[in-house]
Amino acid sequence: MEKKLLHEVFRREMNDRKIPLSLGKTCPVKCAFCYEKDTGYRTTFDTPLTSQEDWEFILKEIQSYPTGSDHWVVGGNEYMEWTDLFLHPRAMDWLKEFLEVTDKNITLFTVGYTPADEINRLAEKYPGRINFELSVITLGSFRNRLMPHAPTIDQVLRILDGPAVTSANFYSLGPDTMYADAVRISQVNKQCLLWMGCLTPLKYIDRDT
């Protein structure tokens, strides 16, 4: 992709307060319910894996925005395909740099690829600046079928066992699924918000799942 176009895509994302990192490929987590199996409803660009040079451009641009109460968001880009951006090998380094060199707030979305100790240490070091929306989805027996490549339950619970997570979202997949997850999560973390609901059935989800 030409640099001029790439920077244009970055700028569009940053206008919406997105931090436009890219894995340079479709999301390897392959969740059965992922909305990004069909991005036909909006225009997306095939952006390459974010390089150090790209990051320096992005960070410099972000620093030129005034600081307000708004949050800069990692996850759910508008002009780039959604992926779990914490699979980028530099994502945690760049998150630390963002917190160090800017005074801005940040919102993170991930299914749990932030190393547990590191993200909880960062939350302690920068209180009030990180809004961490952890997509637990389910801790029950459907997890492997819905998210065959997702982090383990143990990893998710270790992330929850600390100050980092602001809200944990998870879903009803039948009797005693959502309730059981609510109990388990709140035993580990009594502070985070529990964000519950039903997954929307998607046309391309396979019959067995």
Ligand code: SF4
């Ligand atoms: S981790 Fe997120 S972006 Fe990746 S497949 Fe799962 S739902 Fe989609």
